[in-house]
Amino acid sequence: MATIYDVSVLAGVSLATVSRVMNNNPKVSDKTRQKVLDAMQSLGYKPNTIAQSLASNCSNSVGVLVSQLDGPFYGPMMTQIETSLRAANKHVIIAAGHSDEAQEKDSVDFLKGRGCDALILDVEAVSDDYLIKLSKGDTPIVLINRYVEAIKDRCVFLKNERGGHMATEHILSLGHKDIAYISGPMFKLDARDRLRGHQRALAEHNVLFEPDIWYEGNYKEDGGVAAMEHLLSLNKPFTAVVCANDQMASGAISVCLDRGLKVPEDISFIGYDNIPFPTYITPKLDTVSNPIDEMGRMAALWVLQQVYKDDKVSVNSCFVPELFIRNSSMKKT
Incomplete structure (x- = not known):
């Protein structure tokens, strides 16, 4: 089995130089680095990562x-x-x-x-x-x-607060006033921030936030399903739904379509995250990006x-x- 000593002999460099190459030390010239790497490959030498970690105090x-x-x-x-x-x-x-x-x-x-x-x-x-x-x-x-x-x-x-505001501002710009909201779990900071942005947009347009048509979801498709079934059961008027993420929006839309409601003709939707799959369904989902x-x-x-x-x-x-x-x-x- 080849050793670090064998590598240094074949490459014609010191043991310290071989060690520097293995630890990606920038002080080694490209020419010398390549000589060491060629020698390691020729000998089939595999560095002992545990030993490297102990020696360099760096586990990579x-x-x-x-x-x-x-x-x-x-x-x-x-x-x-x-x-x-x-x-x-x-x-x-x-x-x-x-x-x-x-x-x-x-x-x-x-x-x-x-x-x-x-x-x-x-x-x-x-x-x-x-x-x-x-x-x-x-x-x-x-x-x-x-x-x-x-x-x-x-x-x-x-x-996220700005994103929540952006989503609701778009829905408000389309003339909607009765807007339901499906939030994420409220123990999560991003869910709270998105809700705050939603509420700020409503306030700027003198639209009251209606707690009765706010549902706390779970950021998953089944949470969107449960939310939409609950909102529709209330028999309260709303023409748009702002969802705190795309997965819940997809679940909520599926409930509407199963009940014969048209999206967006009967209910408009917007999500949050801009994940890939809602761009491949009908209707393609309006959303706010989360890169x-x-x-x-x-x-x-x-x-x-x-x-x-x-x-x-x-x-x-x-x-x-x-x-x-x-x-x-x-x-x-």
């Missing part, structure tokens, strides 16, 4: 904690994180928190225990105080899809910049939503 691994592993929302985020880090020869270790405080804390401890060089956290249940304290520890953290003022330099986030994939990439670049000292990357931490108009809403007749 990043922990990623997400709320859940299923659905169309988190996959693109994790893909961008992994792709960006893999391009820099870093690897990810993924854990799920399931929007539960105890599980989120347990997953943080698990990732720290694996010697991760940094943590990318998409967390919803732990407190701001917990995250502020965590940020002062030995393992650097960056938050994704969450804003904490005290550690704002570690946050990659979307202006979670790009936020994932930015969180990975933050780690490369702040932890691995890559000064060639540029990080944008604040994202502004965009409105996408298709054909699920129309002017009130």
Whole structure:
């Protein structure tokens, strides 16, 4: 079995130079780096990553904690994180928190225990105080899809209040006044922010927010189904529904279509997130963007910049939503 000594002899360099190449030290010239890599390939040498980690105090691994592993929302985020880090020869270790405080804390401890060089956290249940304290520890953290003022330099986030306002403003511009609202779970900050944006838009148009036609959903299709069945059972007039995400909007629209209601002729809809599949159904869903994939990439670049000292990357931490108009809403007749 080839050793690091064999590599140094074949490449004609010192053991220290081989070590620098394995640790991606930028001080090694491209010519020397290639000689070492060619020697490693010729000998079939595989570095002992555990030994490397102990020697360099760097594991070249990043922990990623997400709320859940299923659905169309988190996959693109994790893909961008992994792709960006893999391009820099870093690897990810993924854990799920399931929007539960105890599980989120347990997953943080698990990732720290694996010697991760940094943590990318998409967390919803732990407190701001917990995250502020965590940020002062030995393992650097960056938050994704969450804003904490005290550690704002570690946050990659979307202006959700503005997005909620944008969605409702569009519906109001079409002349709708009786507007139902399907929110996300209210323990989630993004759900509260989107609702605040909705209420602000209503107030600016002197339209009262009607709690009776507000339903707290779960950000999933079945939550949209339950919400729409409840709203229709009230026999209260409404001509439009603003949904806090696209999955619930899709479930709600399916109920309307099953009951013979026409969308948007009878009820207009708008969603939030701009996930792919609502663009392939009829009607195509009006929505507000949530570039979670790009936020994932930015969180990975933050780690490369702040932890691995890559000064060639540029990080944008604040994202502004965009409105996408298709054909699920129309002017009130």
